[in-house]
Every structure is written in structure tokens, then in C-alpha cells.
Amino acid sequence: MTLFAADDPLRLSCYATRTGKVRDAMREAGHEVLIAYGNGRHSFIGMNPAWWLTGFKQMGPHIAVILPIDGEPSLIVTPCWDEERASERSVVGDIVACEPKAFMATVASELKRRGLSAAKIAVAGGLQMPRDIHEGWPETLGQKPADADQALSDLARERDEWSLKCTRHAVDIAEKGYDHLLANSRPGMYEHVVAGNLESYVRSLGAEDNFQLMSASQHNRSVHMPTNRLLADGDIILGEITPAVEGEYIQICRTAVFGVPTALQQEKFGMLDEALRAGMKAAKPGVPVSDVVAAINAPISKAGYEKYTVPPYMRTRGHSMSLGSMDPEIATFSGHVLVKGSVFVMHPNQYIPDTGYFMCGEPVIITDEGAKPLTSRMGELGSIL
CATH class of the missing domain: 3.90.230.10 (Creatinase/methionine aminopeptidase superfamily)
Incomplete structure (x- = not known):
């Protein structure tokens, strides 16, 4: 059951404000791209950065928001069959769907497609990333990303x-x-x-x-x-x-x-x-x-x-x-x-x-x-x- 409409004006306004605050924090920290990851467990003892930024509750094992400091964000969703629901609920309009095994490769290809591969990248995963994902970022991104978990947590502590x-x-x-x-x-x-x-x-x-x-x-x-x-x-x-x-x-x-x-x-x-x-x-x-x-x-x-x-x-x-x-x-x-x-x-x-x-x-x-x-x-x- 979904209690609130995807186009609820308060919902859209607050998600836009969240994105703006994250970008301000990125500028202050010197990050050019944030990757916010979600693992789909939806635990009450763990944050989900991707859901917090998109309003989309995933059903698959991986999603990621690619948020550049300028320009529109992208949302990578797994599995492919969940793309339609993502397009209905997510506040991010640019959606790319792939199968779970292709998730990291798809992140890399989307960064390349958007000319962001050489950017300074930070990752927020809510301390809930599977080991293969956590350890796979340096190879996938061609760099060791900065850890943005605490920065995002600090922004979210004050509830909107x-x-x-x-x-x-x-x-x-x-x-x-x-x-x-x-x-x-x-x-x-x-x-x-x-x-x-x-x-x-x-x-x-x-x-x-x-x-x-x-x-x-x-x-x-x-x-x-x-x-x-x-x-x-x-x-x-x-x-x-x-x-x-x-x-x-x-x-x-x-x-x-x-x-x-x-x-x-x-x-x-x-x-x-x-x-x-x-x-x-x-x-x-x-x-x-x-x-x-x-x-x-x-x-x-x-x-x-x-x-x-x-x-x-x-x-x-x-x-x-x-x-x-x-x-x-x-x-x-x-x-x-x-x-x-x-x-x-x-x-x-x-x-x-x-x-x-x-x-x-x-x-x-x-x-x-x-x-x-x-x-x-x-x-x-x-x-x-």
C-alpha cells in the first residue's frame, strides 16, 4: 500500500531541497560526483542513502543514484523489470535498469557516458553495502572514492x-x-x-x-x-x-x-x-x-x-x-x-x-x-x- 502520491507537492519540494543540500556539502568537501547506494534490505537499523535521495523503495538488491555537482542525477535500478515502478515513484527522471550481475559495470558505463569518469567521486552506502560492492568501487571507478556516509547522515539528522x-x-x-x-x-x-x-x-x-x-x-x-x-x-x-x-x-x-x-x-x-x-x-x-x-x-x-x-x-x-x-x-x-x-x-x-x-x-x-x-x-x- 502506498499512502502518499508520487507527485505530492511537499514530497517533491523536500526531495529537491535534499539534493540541493547534498550538492552544497559536495562543493564544500571538493567532491564532483556522489554515488548514493541502496541495498534493498530496508533495515530499521541502517540508513538507505539512495532511497533518501530518490523516494524510491527498491525491490532488487542494488540501486545507485549518480549525482553530479551540476546537471541532472541518474538512477540505476536492478533488476530490469523494476524500471516501470521506479519511473512512477522516483523523483529522478533519468533511469537506467540492468540485471544485478551487471550493476557495477552499468555504473561505470553511465559515468563514462556522462563524462564523469575522471571526476572526484564520493560514495554513500549507509554502512550496509555488501562486501563485493564495497570492495569493488576502486576497480569500477578507477579511483578510491571518498566516504560520504557521515556527511549525508549529518544532513539528514534534522528532519524535513x-x-x-x-x-x-x-x-x-x-x-x-x-x-x-x-x-x-x-x-x-x-x-x-x-x-x-x-x-x-x-x-x-x-x-x-x-x-x-x-x-x-x-x-x-x-x-x-x-x-x-x-x-x-x-x-x-x-x-x-x-x-x-x-x-x-x-x-x-x-x-x-x-x-x-x-x-x-x-x-x-x-x-x-x-x-x-x-x-x-x-x-x-x-x-x-x-x-x-x-x-x-x-x-x-x-x-x-x-x-x-x-x-x-x-x-x-x-x-x-x-x-x-x-x-x-x-x-x-x-x-x-x-x-x-x-x-x-x-x-x-x-x-x-x-x-x-x-x-x-x-x-x-x-x-x-x-x-x-x-x-x-x-x-x-x-x-x-
Whole structure:
């Protein structure tokens, strides 16, 4: 299902602006041609530079945008049978289709055809290039290309209006999906049936993809993929719902109880909610993410759970999952600094020995006043009666 028309004026305007910004960055870096590669895996933990520049979700294993500093870009698509769909969805009009085995040779021939073989070339592949492609560029191009991944990621960190339109639609799907889960889950159902129902529902709302973890236990050690376990009264059900619209993934993290939550469960979830709000308040432009991590961990450590705020009990306090940039990672080791307009999920998901693992997380956008939730309401400890 395609939610938005290819000729949506906002879509066309934002893609044109993206191209202009990339060209400005190329001039500053001394690059004359950018090759933006896409591998077709569409992972929510990896950027896709070609999709970000063209608006085209590939089905084949390779595509590449050849973007000269002046003149029209070209899009190389694999396999040949996907050319018609590329011409319908891509904002790039010059399309060349080939079979996957001929991909690198076609890139070389297109550069030659356009008189760009001797240009200074940079490549962005989103850190997801297959080994043969990554290692094949010097021979294909006749030079070792510059690495443009970080430069493109830096440009994409601040979401444009098209990205935000898609993101907000994905948030709406995620929230409706969680409401559907609460309304349609009962003790005696298999985990995988509940997860399958949720998957089907978010797809029906227009999600083109959905990364989903969903599991339940009386005392969860973590969240994981659904199994054939039967749900029971008193179970704590965990849901990480991550739909995508036009390649833009967004995530909500939720916790609910089959029955009435106990006072202890309410108390410990409230601690995580306090931690989340502290992190959101601290998350302003120019702030190192390590400061945000410290703000999130403070209420948890104060409550006596400092041991559980580090691996192996906790890996990260949030992360981006953007089509154009995977920055920032909200972890002490990342070294990232927040920028205004960036979007990511912030989640103090946490194992608590008294109650088990709880999930608590919101998609947020960075503003001068701190991180603002993109959801219509902050997550609460749910109850399934």
C-alpha cells in the first residue's frame, strides 16, 4: 500500500531541497560526483542513502543514484523489470535498469557516458553495502572514492517536513496498533497469534513494514520475538511496535498487565516514566547524549537499581531509525551531540528485579525546550481486563 502520491507537492519540494543540500556539502568537501547506494534490505537499523535521495523503495538488491555537482542525477535500478515502478515513484527522471550481475559495470558505463569518469567521486552506502560492492568501487571507478556516509547522515539528522509527515503517520499507526493489541489480547492466546494480529492490523493501516518484538511472562527478563507460549492471567506483556511509512520507521515501547497492575508494578513503572521525562527535559540542542543518559539513569539509580542501568541489563537509552541518518544513539559510548529537529525513540526500558523487565519509550523530536513526544499521549502501564 502506498499512502502518499508520487507527485505530492511537499514530497517533491523536500526531495529537491535534499539534493540541493547534498550538492552544497559536495562543493564544500571538493567532491564532483556522489554515488548514493541502496541495498534493498530496508533495515530499521541502517540508513538507505539512495532511497533518501530518490523516494524510491527498491525491490532488487542494488540501486545507485549518480549525482553530479551540476546537471541532472541518474538512477540505476536492478533488476530490469523494476524500471516501470521506479519511473512512477522516483523523483529522478533519468533511469537506467540492468540485471544485478551487471550493476557495477552499468555504473561505470553511465559515468563514462556522462563524462564523469575522471571526476572526484564520493560514495554513500549507509554502512550496509555488501562486501563485493564495497570492495569493488576502486576497480569500477578507477579511483578510491571518498566516504560520504557521515556527511549525508549529518544532513539528514534534522528532519524535513516530508520526513516528519511520514513519521507522524507512522506514529499514529503505532498508537492505533497498541490500542488494537489491548482490545484484542486475552489469556489463553498464543504470543505469536497476538503478534500476528497486530502485524496484520498495522499493515492494514498503511505500514509498509513493521519491526516488532512482543512477548509476555509473569517476570520478564527482556523482550523478545513472540513464541508459542500461552498468555496467562497476571502476565506482563511487552510490546515494541515499529511501523514504517515511506521508509521512515518510528517506535513506541509499551507495557501492559493481564489484570489489574499491582501497587508495586505501578510504582516501578512510575520510576521509569520519571526517568523518561527527565531525559526528555535534558535533551536540548547542543547537549551530549551522555548527559541525557545520565538524566535518565538518575531516578533509577536513586531507587537502588544502578547496577541494572548498564550492560548486560541495559544497552541503550534510545536510538534513531531514520531513512537518512542513524544518529543519534542515546548511549554513553556514542559521543553524539543532539541537534534541533532530530527524531528518535527515547526508551528507559529496564530490568527491575522486583517486577521484571518493563518497556517505556516514546518517539521524540528535539526542540529548544527539550524532547517533545510525537505520540498523542505518553505510555502508561496498561491493563487488559
